[in-house]
Every structure is written in C-alpha cells, then in structure tokens.
Amino acid sequence: MLPIEEIAQKIGIENLIHYGNYKAKIPLEEIWKKERRGKVILVTAINPTPFGEGKTTTAIGTSMAFWHLGKKSIVTLREPSLGPVFGIKGGGTGGGKSTVEPSSDINLHFTGDFHAIQVAHNLLASVINNAIYHNLEPCLDRKKIRWGHVLDLNARELRKIVIGLGDNGGAIAEDYFEITSASEISAIIAIAKDYEDLKERLSNILVGFRTDKTAVFARDFKVVGAMAAVLRDALLPNLVQTSEGTPAVIHAGPFANIAHGHNSILADEIGMRYSDYLVTEAGFGSDLGAEKFVNIVSRLGNFDISGAVLVATVRALKYHGGVKKKHLAEENVEALEKGAENLQRHIEIVRKLGFEPVVAINHFPDDTERELSKLQELVEDMNVKFAVSEVFAKGGEGGVELAKYLQDIEPRKPRFVYKIDEPVREKVEAIATEIYGADGVDWDHKAKKDLKLISNLGFDDFFVCMAKTQYSLSDNPKLLGAPENFVVTVRSLKISSGAKFVVPLLGDISTMPGLPSKPAAESIDLTKDGQIVGLR
Numbered sequence: 001m002l003p004i005e006e007i008a009q010k011i012g013i014e015n016l017i018h019y020g021n022y023k024a025k026i027p028l029e030e031i032w033k034k035e036r037r038g039k040v041i042l043v044t045a046i047n048p049t050p051f052g053e054g055k056t057t058t059a060i061g062t063s064m065a066f067w068h069l070g071k072k073s074i075v076t077l078r079e080p081s082l083g084p085v086f087g088i089k090g091g092g093t094g095g096g097k098s099t100v101e102p103s104s105d106i107n108l109h110f111t112g113d114f115h116a117i118q119v120a121h122n123l124l125a126s127v128i129n130n131a132i133y134h135n136l137e138p139c140l141d142r143k144k145i146r147w148g149h150v151l152d153l154n155a156r157e158l159r160k161i162v163i164g165l166g167d168n169g170g171a172i173a174e175d176y177f178e179i180t181s182a183s184e185i186s187a188i189i190a191i192a193k194d195y196e197d198l199k200e201r202l203s204n205i206l207v208g209f210r211t212d213k214t215a216v217f218a219r220d221f222k223v224v225g226a227m228a229a230v231l232r233d234a235l236l237p238n239l240v241q242t243s244e245g246t247p248a249v250i251h252a253g254p255f256a257n258i259a260h261g262h263n264s265i266l267a268d269e270i271g272m273r274y275s276d277y278l279v280t281e282a283g284f285g286s287d288l289g290a291e292k293f294v295n296i297v298s299r300l301g302n303f304d305i306s307g308a309v310l311v312a313t314v315r316a317l318k319y320h321g322g323v324k325k326k327h328l329a330e331e332n333v334e335a336l337e338k339g340a341e342n343l344q345r346h347i348e349i350v351r352k353l354g355f356e357p358v359v360a361i362n363h364f365p366d367d368t369e370r371e372l373s374k375l376q377e378l379v380e381d382m383n384v385k386f387a388v389s390e391v392f393a394k395g396g397e398g399g400v401e402l403a404k405y406l407q408d409i410e411p412r413k414p415r416f417v418y419k420i421d422e423p424v425r426e427k428v429e430a431i432a433t434e435i436y437g438a439d440g441v442d443w444d445h446k447a448k449k450d451l452k453l454i455s456n457l458g459f460d461d462f463f464v465c466m467a468k469t470q471y472s473l474s475d476n477p478k479l480l481g482a483p484e485n486f487v488v489t490v491r492s493l494k495i496s497s498g499a500k501f502v503v504p505l506l507g508d509i510s511t512m513p514g515l516p517s518k519p520a521a522e523s524i525d526l527t528k529d530g531q532i533v534g535l536r
C-alpha cells in the first residue's frame with residue numbers, strides 16, 4: 001500500500017485527517033474546493049445469489065482500468081457492515097486483484113462511523129425511555145413509539161424483544177433492534193451536506209406520538225446536539241486506496257434491500273470534483289440499488305449519470321434458471337439459458353431509468369467455456385454492449401475493455417419513475433409496476449393506516465425507499481428469473497422524516513437479518529503476530 005497522502009496527491013486533495021498511514025478522513029471544506037467535472041458511472045447488477053455477483057469488485061476494477069487508460073478515476077463505495085461480514089456474504093472490499101485496502105480495517109472497525117451511528121441511534125432510544133421512566137415531557141404513548149435500537153450484527157433474536165424487566169419503574173414494553181445499516185441515521189449520514197443539514201435532519205426524526213396522538217420528534221428531547229457531536233467525524237468521507245494504489249472513497253453504509261443502498265453523496269461529490277470518472281456502486285440488483293440511486297440519490301445530489309454497468313454472472317443466471325446454490329459450480333448451459341431472462345429484465349430496468357447499460361460478464365473460475373460462450377451469445381441477442389470482465393483475476397487490466405466502452409459516454413438526465421409531489425401511494429405503485437413488472441400493489445391494513453398518517457403529517461412529498469428481497473424482482477425471494485402476473489404486498493411503511501424518506505416494507509423483508517447455519521465469522525481468525533485472516 002502507498003502512504004495515504006500519496007493517494008491524496010494523485011487527485012490533488014491537500015488536507016487530510018489521518019487515521020494511521022493508510023486511512024484518512026477528508027475535511028468537509030476540502031470537498032467544495034473544486035468544480036464538478038467527472039462523469040458518473042453507475043455499477044448495478046442482476047438479482048444476486050446470496051454470495052453477491054461482483055458489483056463492488058467490478059467497480060474497483062473498472063476504476064483502476066481508467067487509470068490504465070491514462071484517466072483519473074475515483075471509486076466510491078459503502079462501508080461494509082459487520083452483519084454480512086460475519087454472516088453470509090463476507091466482506092465488502094471486492095476480491096482477487098480488485099480490492100480496496102486496508103481491507104481488514106475497512107471490513108471491521110474502519111474509522112468508527114458505524115459505531116458512531118449506533119451510539120447516536122441508541123442514545124435517542126435511551127432518552128425516549130428515560131422520559132417515560134421519569135414521566136417527563138414529551139411522554140410518548142409506549143405503543144406508538146417508532147424508534148427502536150440498532151446493532152451492527154445479524155441478530156434475529158433481537159427482532160422483537162421485551163424491555164424494562166429490570167428496575168424500570170414497571171414500564172415493561174415490546175421493543176426491537178434493526179441492523180445499523182437500516183437506521184435512519186445511516187441514511188442521514190449518506191445524504192447530509194454539512195453539519196447544519198445533519199442537525200436539521202436529526203432534529204426532524206419522527207420518534208412517535210403522545211397519547212393525544214400529537215407527533216413527537218427528536219428535537220423534542222433536546223439531545224440532537226449530543227447526537228450530532230457523536231456523529232461529527234462520521235460525516236467525513238474516508239479516503240483509502242485500491243489494490244493498484246488508486247483512490248477510493250468509502251463512506252456510509254445503507255443496504256439496498258432495507259435502505260437506499262448507496263454511499264454518501266459527499267463521497268460522490270469528491271469523485272465528481274477530483275477525477276474524470278466517478279465509478280460508484282448501487283447495492284443489489286437494478287430493481288433496488290439503481291432505482292434508488294436514480295430516484296433518490298441523483299435527484300438529491302442534482303447530478304447527471306453517464307454510464308451504467310450491469311454486472312451479470314453465469315452462476316447467478318443458473319440460479320435464476322433453477323439451479324440450487326450447492327450445484328452452482330456444476331456446468332448447466334440449459335439453466336443458464338433459462339435464467340438469462342432475469343438479465344433481460346434488468347437491461348429493460350436500466351433503460352427505463354434513462355440509461356443504456358453495458359453488461360459486464362464477471363468471469364468466475366467455475367464458469368466453463370461452454371457456459372461463457374453461451375452467455376455471450378445470449379447477451380448478443382439482447383442487443384446490448386457487453387464485455388467479459390476479468391478484474392477479479394487481473395485487476396485493472398481486466399477491466400480495460402469495459403472502461404473503453406464507458407469512457408466516451410456523455411452524461412444524461414435520469415428518467416425519474418415518479419414526481420416528488422405525487423402521493424406516496426402512487427409513487428410506490430409506479431415503482432412496483434414500472435420497475436418490478438408487478439401487476440399492482442396490495443396494501444395491508446397497517447400499510448393503509450401508515451399511508452393516511454403520512455398524508456396527515458404532510459409527508460407525501462418524501463422520497464420512496466423500497467425495502468424488499470434482493471433475490472427476486474418481486475417481493476417473494478423464491479420467485480426467481482423474470483416473474484410475471486404477480487402483485488407486491490406492502491406490510492407497513494417506516495417514516496424517516498429526518499431523511500425525508502418513506503420506507504415501504506414489502507413481503508416479509510426484515511430490517512434485522514439473521515445469521516446462516518455456517519456464519520462467515522467461523523473462518524476469521526487472529527494469528528499470534530496480530531494478523532487478521534479469513535476475512536473474505
């Protein structure tokens with residue numbers, strides 16, 4: 001690795017807040033010193049297998065490839081959450097010869113941003129419960145509290161809990177934990193422009209209602225200052241490097257299935273102002289990350305997008321063709337051909353969002369020659385540009401063909417799926433029908449009540465941040481491939497009035513994931529000389 005100041009010098013960043021030799025935070029005033037000039041390249045994908053199909057890896061490799069072409073590029077990514085790190089997917093720092101470093105630090109505590117978000121979130125929860133204990137104003141109706149706790153782990157046992165069993169003045173009550181990436185504060189850190197905006201958004205967080213049904217916000221508890229104080233450094237983007245010594249800015253961590261799925265806009269500003277090509281990832285498939293990147297992030301950040309890379313893999317398309325996870329390494333051209341219908345749908349989604357995708361076939365070692373040539377044949381018939389990406393095996397050199405397709409694409413205005421002043425119900429129905437291909441939306445009783453509440457509170461002009469399974473275009477994780485003749489069901493809607501999002505919860509999506517029977521944590525260790533091993 002190069003010393004982090006050498007990475008900063010490559011792109012002209014002059015001031016850093018060092019976190020050791022290889023990590024640094026970028027002061028807010030540094031961000032605005034340059035004008036925007038970089039083209040925005042979005043990396044999205046088809047619906048993935050539980051292992052992930054290589055968007056992070058491809059984003060890193062493509063950014064490095066631009067340097068091979070003599071262009072300056074910055075890759076922006078989200079901070080990995082310990083949920084997947086210890087859970088199914090493992091780390092979020094790419095793989096093979098296309099990684100961001102120091103990967104062990106980045107995958108674990110990094111610069112402490114998630115811990116800060118966790119503390120700020122739980123501080124507010126403790127103050128809410130304390131007001132009830134001391135019978136202080138604002139005293140919330142316990143059954144109408146809409147602010148739980150967060151923890152950066154996959155802990156299904158905390159999805160629904162009872163609190164107050166100890167010395168708590170008898171206020172025993174139901175409560176819950178979400179994973180930190182699902183916290184509204186995680187979304188706020190990803191969209192706030194400066195400390196004033198941060199505090200304004202924190203103060204507008206809706207925490208619940210009094211018994212007289214009046215709404216109560218975080219500002220009513222007088223701890224917004226303390227929350228902002230503990231978040232002071234978490235708002236600053238983190239500068240690190242790729243495995244080829246090119247700049248990477250990693251900041252904020254909302255997942256794309258339970259939140260908006262993109263790194264901070266501040267990180268993107270650095271990518272646009274300090275390089276020719278910002279390569280950035282939106283989580284999971286285009287139905288989730290790319291939809292929200294266009295309809296929420298690019299609208300909030302007010303920027304155009306040039307290119308869209310659509311990552312596809314043989315293994316995920318076989319999965320969509322009906323192959324079980326444990327058989328994905330076995331050749332199966334027939335299943336690949338059937339599952340390719342999922343790729344066709346994502347090409348259409350990216351076009352609906354206003355862009356012409358370039359398909360990146362992310363080549364895995366298990367792909368056979370027959371499968372690879374079949375997939376190239378199928379993609380050719382889909383009338384879309386594509387390149388076989390070898391960035392995992394070869395680093396930036398393996399992404400040059402892809403980068404050459406992207407370098408001359410001109411910025412375009414995204415096509416928003418909904419107008420911001422439409423009612424929430426219509427926004428949700430537009431996304432479900434136009435992006436997912438659903439015939440319509442079913443609204444559970446609780447969801448209908450939430451819609452009414454949103455209108456009564458005057459929040460109909462909020463962004464819609466859909467929460468649903470990442471495995472299917474529908475809200476049923478078993479409905480793979482290119483499902484048709486289905487409706488999606490909205491169970492309820494979270495109101496994030498600080499971020500100005502409403503979060504419709506579809507199907508049985510949970511904002512607190514669980515661990516698999518064999519957690520990735522089992523392969524992690526610390527050697528006697530202090531080396532962390534086994535993080536993948």
Ligand SMILES: Nc1ncnc2c1ncn2[C@@H]1O[C@H](COP(=O)(O)OP(=O)(O)O)[C@@H](O)[C@H]1O
Nearest residue numbers: 051052053054055056057094095362363364392
């Ligand atoms: N071409 C490849 N060959 C082998 N493993 C890969 C390849 N691309 C990605 N991976 C691995 O697959 C997992 C998911 O990759 P990642 O880039 O995180 O995907 P995503 O961002 O789409 O979830 C990581 O462990 C990564 O190292």
Ligand SMILES: O=COP(=O)(O)O
Nearest residue numbers: 255256257261283284
């Ligand atoms: O939020 C999900 O991100 P990945 O698609 O990178 O796992």
Ligand SMILES: [Mg+2]
Nearest residue numbers: 055056092281
């Ligand atoms: Mg990723």
